[in-house]
Amino acid sequence: MIDDIPLSRPEITQDELALVDLVLRSDRLAAGPMVEEFEALIARRTGRRHAVAVSSGTAGLHLALLACGIGPGDEVVTTPFSFIASSNCILYTGATPVFVDIDPVSLNMDPARVESAITPRTRAILAVEVFGNPAHLDACRALAAKHEIPLIEDACEGLGGAWRGRAIGSFGRVAVFGFYPNKQITTGEGGMIVTDDDAIADACRSMRNQGRALEPAAAPGAARLGMSFRHDRLGFNYRMSDVNAALGVGQMRRLDGILEARDLAAREYMRLLMDTSDIILPTVDGDTRMSWFVFVVRLADEYTEEERDRIIEGLRRHDIGAAAYFPCIHLQPFYRARFGFEPGSFPIAERTALRTIALPFFTRISRREIDLVSQTLKLMIGRENIKRS
Numbered sequence: 001m002i003d004d005i006p007l008s009r010p011e012i013t014q015d016e017l018a019l020v021d022l023v024l025r026s027d028r029l030a031a032g033p034m035v036e037e038f039e040a041l042i043a044r045r046t047g048r049r050h051a052v053a054v055s056s057g058t059a060g061l062h063l064a065l066l067a068c069g070i071g072p073g074d075e076v077v078t079t080p081f082s083f084i085a086s087s088n089c090i091l092y093t094g095a096t097p098v099f100v101d102i103d104p105v106s107l108n109m110d111p112a113r114v115e116s117a118i119t120p121r122t123r124a125i126l127a128v129e130v131f132g133n134p135a136h137l138d139a140c141r142a143l144a145a146k147h148e149i150p151l152i153e154d155a156c157e158g159l160g161g162a163w164r165g166r167a168i169g170s171f172g173r174v175a176v177f178g179f180y181p182n183k184q185i186t187t188g189e190g191g192m193i194v195t196d197d198d199a200i201a202d203a204c205r206s207m208r209n210q211g212r213a214l215e216p217a218a219a220p221g222a223a224r225l226g227m228s229f230r231h232d233r234l235g236f237n238y239r240m241s242d243v244n245a246a247l248g249v250g251q252m253r254r255l256d257g258i259l260e261a262r263d264l265a266a267r268e269y270m271r272l273l274m275d276t277s278d279i280i281l282p283t284v285d286g287d288t289r290m291s292w293f294v295f296v297v298r299l300a301d302e303y304t305e306e307e308r309d310r311i312i313e314g315l316r317r318h319d320i321g322a323a324a325y326f327p328c329i330h331l332q333p334f335y336r337a338r339f340g341f342e343p344g345s346f347p348i349a350e351r352t353a354l355r356t357i358a359l360p361f362f363t364r365i366s367r368r369e370i371d372l373v374s375q376t377l378k379l380m381i382g383r384e385n386i387k388r389s
């Protein structure tokens with residue numbers, strides 16, 4: 001009997017349990033010293049002046065956009081091939097997402113199309129490092145600078161990755177990480193905003209805490225939690241608790257080990273699947289240090305969506321977690337109803353989305369599990385080929 005192989009599985013060590021235990025036995029369950037330490041660890045890792053912990057990646061993106069002054073009537077250029085949060089956060093501010101089609105190799109939005117989508121109403125470029133791939137960031141940064149608008153990184157899938165040695169999260173005026181349990185590191189729920197801009201950091205710190213005024217920092221750059229009862233602006237409760245932050249601290253301390261294990265797992269999948277022309281493997285260019293968030297393969301062009309769905313069903317019948325990542329945002333029922341998008345609007349993203357298969361991928365996945373998943377995937381693809389002929 002072989003255990004189920006889930007799509008994703010968080011890994012919590014004894015050290016992390018001990019850190020959480022420490023917090024639970026303290027009298028600081030909400031924001032406290034663990035939040036400050038977690039912020040310091042992320043700021044150091046990404047080489048940024050400020051890190052502001054929040055309750056989720058989505059909350060972080062919402063605050064990042066508000067802090068950049070995005071509001072009603074504004075346009076933000078972004079990708080339709082992403083998790084829906086990267087576009088929903090634009091709608092929260094009253095601004096409009098302007099989608100552009102993607103590059104068929106990196107699966108990130110295509111910088112050439114970004115440039116043609118910029119209008120006088122464009123107030124930001126929101127770039128997503130899809131599946132952890134930073135390939136387009138430098139081009140987006142140059143475009144943002146040329147048009148004097150901020151680049152905002154939705155880096156929720158990219159912690160630990162780099163492009164030409166430069167960390168994901170250090171390209172945008174502001175960047176946001178996410179720590180949902182399927183990410184490279186998890187806090188259960190959580191997010192982190194990073195920036196070098198003092199005003200953006202202060203606005204985010206205040207807005208995560210009901211718009212409270214911040215007390216003067218003890219030292220330049222020191223975390224400030226906003227304990228006064230003066231409220232300068234409309235804010236939210238987007239705080240992270242010390243319980244969640246304890247997990248983040250423990251996981252950040254072993255981030256390199258996590259990244260390395262995930263890199264080995266991705267390489268093993270590549271080795272086992274590269275002999276099959278029916279499968280298109282992820283492409284990583286020489287400038288990129290991937291931070292593997294998920295392992296997503298694509299079926300070759302001749303495969304239909306129905307065939308892809310049957311292959312995913314077949315994997316699941318064998319107790320192997322698999323999923324279609326991502327359905328295009330513009331074709332989600334809510335976006336179609338609100339904006340009138342039809343299939344055909346962004347053909348490359350759509351063609352990609354209907355042939356993707358996310359395979360089980362997590363830090364502790366074993367070679368045996370990877371081998372079993374790869375064999376079963378090939379078997380399911382073979383079955384579809386027989387049906388077709």
Ligand SMILES: *Cc1c(COP(=O)(O)O)cnc(C)c1O
Nearest residue numbers: 056057058083085086156178180
């Ligand atoms: C995970 C993720 C987020 C944030 O998700 P939360 O669940 O709010 O932490 C945002 N954007 C992308 C692209 C993501 O993958």
